[in-house]
Amino acid sequence: MSFPLYIAKRYLRSKSSNNAINFITYIAIAGIILGSASLFIVLSGFAGLRDFTLQFTTVIDPDLRAEVTIGKSFILNPNVENKLKVVNGIASYSKIIEERVIASFDGNNQALYIKGVDANYKHVNVLDSIIWRGSWLTDKTNQVVVGDGVSNSLNIGVLDYGKRVSLFVPRPGKGQITSVQQAFNQVEAINVGVFSINEKLNDSHIFSSLELAHELLNFEENQITNIEFRLTENADEKKVKSQIQGILGNNITLKNTAQLNDALYKMLNTENLAVYLIFTLILIIAFFNVIGSLIMMMLDKKKSLNTLFNVGATVKDIRKIFFLQGALMSVFGGLIGLAVSTLLIVFQLYGPDNMKVMITQTLAYPVAFHAVNLVIVFLTITVLGIIASKIASVRITKYMMKTN
Numbered sequence: 001m002s003f004p005l006y007i008a009k010r011y012l013r014s015k016s017s018n019n020a021i022n023f024i025t026y027i028a029i030a031g032i033i034l035g036s037a038s039l040f041i042v043l044s045g046f047a048g049l050r051d052f053t054l055q056f057t058t059v060i061d062p063d064l065r066a067e068v069t070i071g072k073s074f075i076l077n078p079n080v081e082n083k084l085k086v087v088n089g090i091a092s093y094s095k096i097i098e099e100r101v102i103a104s105f106d107g108n109n110q111a112l113y114i115k116g117v118d119a120n121y122k123h124v125n126v127l128d129s130i131i132w133r134g135s136w137l138t139d140k141t142n143q144v145v146v147g148d149g150v151s152n153s154l155n156i157g158v159l160d161y162g163k164r165v166s167l168f169v170p171r172p173g174k175g176q177i178t179s180v181q182q183a184f185n186q187v188e189a190i191n192v193g194v195f196s197i198n199e200k201l202n203d204s205h206i207f208s209s210l211e212l213a214h215e216l217l218n219f220e221e222n223q224i225t226n227i228e229f230r231l232t233e234n235a236d237e238k239k240v241k242s243q244i245q246g247i248l249g250n251n252i253t254l255k256n257t258a259q260l261n262d263a264l265y266k267m268l269n270t271e272n273l274a275v276y277l278i279f280t281l282i283l284i285i286a287f288f289n290v291i292g293s294l295i296m297m298m299l300d301k302k303k304s305l306n307t308l309f310n311v312g313a314t315v316k317d318i319r320k321i322f323f324l325q326g327a328l329m330s331v332f333g334g335l336i337g338l339a340v341s342t343l344l345i346v347f348q349l350y351g352p353d354n355m356k357v358m359i360t361q362t363l364a365y366p367v368a369f370h371a372v373n374l375v376i377v378f379l380t381i382t383v384l385g386i387i388a389s390k391i392a393s394v395r396i397t398k399y400m401m402k403t404n
Contacts, residue, residue: 116213330385
């Protein structure tokens with residue numbers, strides 16, 4: 001053990017004869033413990049809120065989605081589809097037709113998005129968790145499943161065979177319009193279910209069979225707007241994405257779940273960074289106590305430092321003593337804070353409900369334990385502690401050692 005480290009550990013364990021200095025040191029250590037614990041708890045809380053938010057937003061998002069780069073739709077010919085079927089890593093895929101339509105029911109009208117899906121869609125997404133009332137649609141039928149918000153705004157019930165949902169899309173073409181039939185393509189459908197995912201989708205989407213959407217939009221054979229892929233559990237996303245891109249060509253863009261929710265991910269990451277910076281600023285203020293306690297310790301130990309200097313210790317060695325003392329104080333305080341906050345997070349995750357922090361009577365405040373947050377907090381505390389210790393230790397000068 002080096003001489004400066006040995007003295008630094010002794011100073012850290014021993015009490016000063018001056019109670020005021022002891023009090024300042026205790027405040028500095030308490031500030032480090034509370035600061036590191038608070039930072040980890042807040043980061044874990046935001047991680048929990050992030051996961052909680054994404055589980056509703058991404059519930060029907062595929063692992064990969066292929067969509068046209070220019071335009072709205074493309075032709076998926078059978079030869080290309082056969083190549084997709086043999087790609088390793090694809091568990092299932094579904095052909096999709098998605099477009100804006102006008103829905104009319106019982107005198108109520110609303111502009112919506114229709115999402116026509118094939119029979120494989122139930123293998124790409126877990127549909128049982130989103131159906132609130134009724135059931136999922138049957139393939140190759142004129143059935144639809146509407147969002148909860150759409151059901152309320154259009155007053156659509158389930159399996160009301162006496163009333164049909166009318167779906168309209170404008171027909172392309174030129175010339176004077178003389179009738180509604182000339183202006184719009186129209187199909188009649190029966191609602192068989194109501195889904196609930198999130199407010200945005202509930203208020204704006206309806207599902208139908210691929211064939212119904214194909215008829216409504218008057219698409220050509222094999223014409224679709226996108227393909228949604230579900231990958232196998234251990235699939236290499238980059239490798240599978242590269243293979244799909246090679247098959248579909250450069251006119252198709254492939255997006256993963258994060259890219260499909262790019263704006264949401266950016267917002268959540270920005271909020272997380274902002275909270276981290278705010279709490280780091282609070283920690284910086286707390287570390288002024290560390291600087292103050294080290295300077296007070298230098299003044300209190302001045303006679304001892306003069307003795308060390310007279311027996312051969314250099315100014316560099318004495319500076320190192322207080323640098324190591326401050327660094328050790330920061331590291332040990334940070335570790336204690338992380339240990340306490342980890343116990344609190346684990347308790348919030350697995351403890352009894354009557355002891356947790358609750359949002360509602362049945363919903364505990366969401367938190368998530370991520371090892372990377374432990375590393376971030378520990379590195380932040382360590383770096384700030386080193387900087388504070390360096391600022392304090394440079395106060396030691398040769399003139400100070402020679403002054404009684």
